[in-house]
Amino acid sequence: MAKNLPIIDMQDSIISDEIVKSLERWGCFRLVNHGVPPQLLSEIMAVGRSLLELPVEMKGLNIHKDKSFGYIPVNVTSPMFESLGVYDATLSQDVDRFSSQLNLSPREREVMVKYSEAVYDLTKKLGIKLMEGLGLGSVDLFNDWPCLMKFNKYHNNPERVGLTGATTHSDKGFFTILLDDELVNGLEMLHDQTGEFIPANPIPGSFLVNAGDIAKAWSNGRICNVRHKVQCNEPRVRYSITFFVLGPRNGKVETPSKLVDSQHPPLYVPFHFEEYCALPSTKNPNTNPQDFQGSVEYIVKIMAEGRDRLTRQEDPIEVYTRRRTRSSIGRGSIEILEDQTPDSVPTVPVQTTRGGGTGRIGFGSPRNRRGRGRGRNSYGAPARVIGRQNISPTGQGRNRGRHSVLPAWYPRTPLRDITSIVRAIERTRARLRESEGSEQLESVVPQDHTVLDPSAESTSGAQLEHDMITPGIRTRSGKFYPKSVGKVPKILLDITNQGSSGDSDCLTPQRKLLNSIETVEKDVKEELHKLKRTPSARKQEREKRVKTLMSMR
Numbered sequence: 001m002a003k004n005l006p007i008i009d010m011q012d013s014i015i016s017d018e019i020v021k022s023l024e025r026w027g028c029f030r031l032v033n034h035g036v037p038p039q040l041l042s043e044i045m046a047v048g049r050s051l052l053e054l055p056v057e058m059k060g061l062n063i064h065k066d067k068s069f070g071y072i073p074v075n076v077t078s079p080m081f082e083s084l085g086v087y088d089a090t091l092s093q094d095v096d097r098f099s100s101q102l103n104l105s106p107r108e109r110e111v112m113v114k115y116s117e118a119v120y121d122l123t124k125k126l127g128i129k130l131m132e133g134l135g136l137g138s139v140d141l142f143n144d145w146p147c148l149m150k151f152n153k154y155h156n157n158p159e160r161v162g163l164t165g166a167t168t169h170s171d172k173g174f175f176t177i178l179l180d181d182e183l184v185n186g187l188e189m190l191h192d193q194t195g196e197f198i199p200a201n202p203i204p205g206s207f208l209v210n211a212g213d214i215a216k217a218w219s220n221g222r223i224c225n226v227r228h229k230v231q232c233n234e235p236r237v238r239y240s241i242t243f244f245v246l247g248p249r250n251g252k253v254e255t256p257s258k259l260v261d262s263q264h265p266p267l268y269v270p271f272h273f274e275e276y277c278a279l280p281s282t283k284n285p286n287t288n289p290q291d292f293q294g295s296v297e298y299i300v301k302i303m304a305e306g307r308d309r310l311t312r313q314e315d316p317i318e319v320y321t322r323r324r325t326r327s328s329i330g331r332g333s334i335e336i337l338e339d340q341t342p343d344s345v346p347t348v349p350v351q352t353t354r355g356g357g358t359g360r361i362g363f364g365s366p367r368n369r370r371g372r373g374r375g376r377n378s379y380g381a382p383a384r385v386i387g388r389q390n391i392s393p394t395g396q397g398r399n400r401g402r403h404s405v406l407p408a409w410y411p412r413t414p415l416r417d418i419t420s421i422v423r424a425i426e427r428t429r430a431r432l433r434e435s436e437g438s439e440q441l442e443s444v445v446p447q448d449h450t451v452l453d454p455s456a457e458s459t460s461g462a463q464l465e466h467d468m469i470t471p472g473i474r475t476r477s478g479k480f481y482p483k484s485v486g487k488v489p490k491i492l493l494d495i496t497n498q499g500s501s502g503d504s505d506c507l508t509p510q511r512k513l514l515n516s517i518e519t520v521e522k523d524v525k526e527e528l529h530k531l532k533r534t535p536s537a538r539k540q541e542r543e544k545r546v547k548t549l550m551s552m553r
């Protein structure tokens with residue numbers, strides 16, 4: 001069923017809602033009435049065309065330490081596409097550098113400055129509308145975010161009609177503001193729900209706004225990082241200008257707490273945009289580009305795994321408490337979480353070391369290439385991630401829980417697990433504090449507590465729960481007494497002391513022993529009775545009864 005891309009009029013009063021809806025459903029929209037003067041649009045297009053007409057040697061002077069930010073010539077794997085880049089397009093010294101690299105006229109430089117100012121300003125307005133639409137207040141989301149501007153040329157000719165000029169990809173940044181060729185179409189956006197490519201036919205004077213990987217991660221998967229490609233539909237050369245608003249300059253890409261709740265558990269670890277760009281591409285040469293799935297889930301998952309391998313020197317109680325607090329406000333070390341279905345487990349082998357991938361991630365238009373090479377885009381990542389708390393990124397099975405603070409055997413269910421563990425630890429702490437008055441105690445949860453190391457974990461869940469709820473106490477002398485039988489050592493001590501007490505002198509040693517046994521028995525019974533009233537004991541009792549009833553059926 002043919003569908004049309006959403007069109008948003010910047011002057012509409014309900015634009016905030018429309019932006020959110022379009023980004024959720026499509027990950028893109030066409031923006032009209034945006035306020036950037038048509039004259040400026042045609043001037044910048046003219047600048048782009050003339051720069052791309054320069055000799056290759058001249059264009060080759062447009063270099064940047066990140067190669068994907070500078071000139072990308074046509075080449076064997078990408079014979080139809082070339083582009084020039086300006087990074088950071090909003091900083092005058094960077095525009096100056098670009099201008100001197102390509103010997104721009106003062107007028108061309110002026111047009112560039114005006115255009116990037118106008119588009120950045122527009123993007124900031126869109127950011128505020130987006131924040132409003134998401135109920136996050138009128139906040140300037142993109143304040144001081146770095147931007148990359150690219151002048152693109154597709155060398156379409158009669159032999160290439162039907163070929164792909166830019167293969168299916170999602171953009172890496174948050175938003176891309178595309179000024180496309182008014183006369184030559186070719187851009188197609190993938191509709192996630194139907195899997196159909198929908199032509200983004202140009203509307204003169206408009207922009208196509210599309211969301212990238214950062215938008216998806218930031219919004220906790222709510223915004224679609226739309227996949228798109230550029231086809232050669234006619235034999236005319238096609239030009240376009242892309243303005244990428246990338247990611248926070250200093251801070252991390254982190255989901256606002258309001259976008260996280262029990263229905264929408266956090267899906268991504270907070271990360272720096274540069275970290276993300278520096279990761280190797282995950283393109284799987286065996287993956288059909290049509291099956292491409294946005295790579296952000298996969299990439300961020302790799303980072304989560306890397307972080308979880310770090311040795312933890314912290315007090316586990318602090319870790320648990322912090323985790324609970326953070327997850328409730330949507331921040332902190334959040335693991336990437338997987339689909340509940342086994343097919344969503346990544347099909348691409350996890351590459352955690354540099355060089356194992358197929359190249360560094362760049363962004364912007366991919367060239368017409370398949371297979372290995374210097375990656376500008378990432379392919380073959382898993383499908384949509386629907387988060388479940390505490391699911392190991394490596395899936396179920398032997399490694400289950402390897403990257404979690406929970407032991408491997410611990411049943412994985414949503415939020416309440418970690419919450420109940422934290423509560424149990426807090427109860428333990430409170431009890432310890434109480435008993436500290438009578439004797440100097442050491443922590444019952446040593447710094448290297450095995451909860452963080454599943455391999456050294458006790459084998460029973462019930463055991464752990466019990467230990468946490470009724471922990472033992474350790475005296476300075478190093479003796480460990482389980483708290484539930486805390487009175488018994490005292491009784492034993494009394495027995496030992498009986499020898500010196502006056503009235504015991506008249507008793508035979510046998511009577512003394514019998515008396516002691518009786519006292520111990522009485523006290524142990526009393527303690528056991530108390531123990532039965534603890535929640536875990538009651539639960540065990542209930543389970544036992546259910547089992548008995550079941551066996552009688």
Ligand SMILES: O=C(O)CCC(=O)C(=O)O
Nearest residue numbers: 152180187240242364365
């Ligand atoms: O040229 C176009 O229409 C699209 C370019 C694009 O997708 C990109 O630069 O990422």
Ligand SMILES: [Fe+2]
Nearest residue numbers: 170171364365
């Ligand atoms: Fe793109």
